[in-house]
Amino acid sequence: MKKLIALAITLAASAAYGQGTVNLSNNIGAKIFPILAPGGGIVSGAGYSIGVYKAGTMDLLGTGVVNASGTGRFNAGTGATIPGAAAGGTASLVVRAWDNSTGNSFASATIKGESLPFKTGTLGGDPDGDGPLLPITPIGMVVEGAGGFQSFSLSGVTVIPEPTTIALGAIGAAALLIRRRK
Numbered sequence: 001m002k003k004l005i006a007l008a009i010t011l012a013a014s015a016a017y018g019q020g021t022v023n024l025s026n027n028i029g030a031k032i033f034p035i036l037a038p039g040g041g042i043v044s045g046a047g048y049s050i051g052v053y054k055a056g057t058m059d060l061l062g063t064g065v066v067n068a069s070g071t072g073r074f075n076a077g078t079g080a081t082i083p084g085a086a087a088g089g090t091a092s093l094v095v096r097a098w099d100n101s102t103g104n105s106f107a108s109a110t111i112k113g114e115s116l117p118f119k120t121g122t123l124g125g126d127p128d129g130d131g132p133l134l135p136i137t138p139i140g141m142v143v144e145g146a147g148g149f150q151s152f153s154l155s156g157v158t159v160i161p162e163p164t165t166i167a168l169g170a171i172g173a174a175a176l177l178i179r180r181r182k
Contacts, residue, residue: 034072087125
């Protein structure tokens with residue numbers, strides 16, 4: 001029984017070390033894939049937040065703000081672990097961005113946007129748990145060409161009233177019409 005417990009702990013520990021890791025940034029050296037403002041132009045400044053999520057499950061991997069440098073550069077974490085993604089493999093991610101002046105989260109903001117799901121480059125980490133570690137580089141998230149993170153635009157969201165609000169308004173209008181006829 002003790003051997004079985006020790007084996008389970010060893011497997012769990014090696015699985016944790018085998019997780020893939022990635023730098024959550026939008027640049028490869030000097031090349032940047034910026035997020036674009038609703039009217040065009042590059043989003044810049046700490047007034048814009050971003051979150052990076054695992055596609056499918058939407059597990060949050062890291063958050064950050066867009067740098068004020070005017071280049072559109074962001075970093076949401078260095079060496080972030082992607083649950084269920086093996087070192088040496090790839091993973092699908094989604095980036096969400098929003099204007100903090102219109103809401104303090106992606107869900108509440110009225111100016112926001114979301115990237116299409118994209119594949120990372122080779123994830124860093126320790127594939128077999130016994131070293132050496134695969135390097136973690138910015139290339140992990142941003143891969144030039146098909147499959148990698150690409151720029152996307154934020155847009156204003158029109159607030160649509162709840163159906164109950166519309167129904168209540170319709171009932172009120174009908175009551176006014178009925179009363180007017182009498």
